[in-house]
Amino acid sequence: MSNVKGLIAAAVATLVVSAGVAHADAAAAVKARQAHMDLYAFNLGILGSMAKGETDYDADAASAAASNIEALAKMKTGAFWPQGSAAGEIENSRALPEIWTTYPAVAEKAQDLVAASEAMSVAAGTGLEPLQAAMGPLGGACVACHKAFRQPE
Amino acid sequence: MSNVKGLIAAAVATLVVSAGVAHADAAAAVKARQAHMDLYAFNLGILGSMAKGETDYDADAASAAASNIEALAKMKTGAFWPQGSAAGEIENSRALPEIWTTYPAVAEKAQDLVAASEAMSVAAGTGLEPLQAAMGPLGGACVACHKAFRQPE
Numbered sequence: 001m002s003n004v005k006g007l008i009a010a011a012v013a014t015l016v017v018s019a020g021v022a023h024a025d026a027a028a029a030v031k032a033r034q035a036h037m038d039l040y041a042f043n044l045g046i047l048g049s050m051a052k053g054e055t056d057y058d059a060d061a062a063s064a065a066a067s068n069i070e071a072l073a074k075m076k077t078g079a080f081w082p083q084g085s086a087a088g089e090i091e092n093s094r095a096l097p098e099i100w101t102t103y104p105a106v107a108e109k110a111q112d113l114v115a116a117s118e119a120m121s122v123a124a125g126t127g128l129e130p131l132q133a134a135m136g137p138l139g140g141a142c143v144a145c146h147k148a149f150r151q152p153e
Numbered sequence: 154m155s156n157v158k159g160l161i162a163a164a165v166a167t168l169v170v171s172a173g174v175a176h177a178d179a180a181a182a183v184k185a186r187q188a189h190m191d192l193y194a195f196n197l198g199i200l201g202s203m204a205k206g207e208t209d210y211d212a213d214a215a216s217a218a219a220s221n222i223e224a225l226a227k228m229k230t231g232a233f234w235p236q237g238s239a240a241g242e243i244e245n246s247r248a249l250p251e252i253w254t255t256y257p258a259v260a261e262k263a264q265d266l267v268a269a270s271e272a273m274s275v276a277a278g279t280g281l282e283p284l285q286a287a288m289g290p291l292g293g294a295c296v297a298c299h300k301a302f303r304q305p306e
Binding site: 036046075077 | 184221232
């Protein structure tokens, strides 16, 4: 967590850079961030299925999924979230305008996800119980951001 | 390139692990790998647009996109490519069966992409000309794999 300020500063810089993207680019950005979420979901599904005992625990598969989630959490996603891509501004977006108006609150939630994903990366390959213990904070970090910044369906 | 063997071994292990996934999971895997490709495309689009002079060169934005592409190239994607998810075996797949039958040829191409993405990460933030020079090998690594392992539309 020592590099929180650096990460937030980098995220702010990228958001400012991306503020000038045109509407057509905003649609591409929405597609990119949904792809990003799909990759979270797929990898989280692998871990969740093991955590619930629906699939056998597999250290290599768990480690791979956790490593992918950590890589996703650490991506530089400023360009995925340009101005003009909130719900109501563009199709297929459930992003609340608070993402942009209360910034950097969203960057702090993103940082919580980075921390939870790092903890999962450490835990996932070591056994089912550590994996299960790491699921709560990881799922919690997802939910916290969705609750604050995503329009209900 | 010193960890090529390790990467290939890890990829083989994950593919073997994922060989038992059921058909429903194969559909989810197809969605995951298409999301993975969408994220490549979006980030590559940022670099390509600068390389062609369609958008102004921006060192921070270029670095962010390059870093994302490198992270995508280094993901552990074995679970995205289960047996039973080739073209003809499942909807929306253009993956040629040679992916699985000529393995690890595909892992070698993946490793070429890792190398090209690392070179782009080094170059992208240093100037437009280095970025342009790194585009050829990066685009070439994408094309080489698509040409060998993706069904034409």
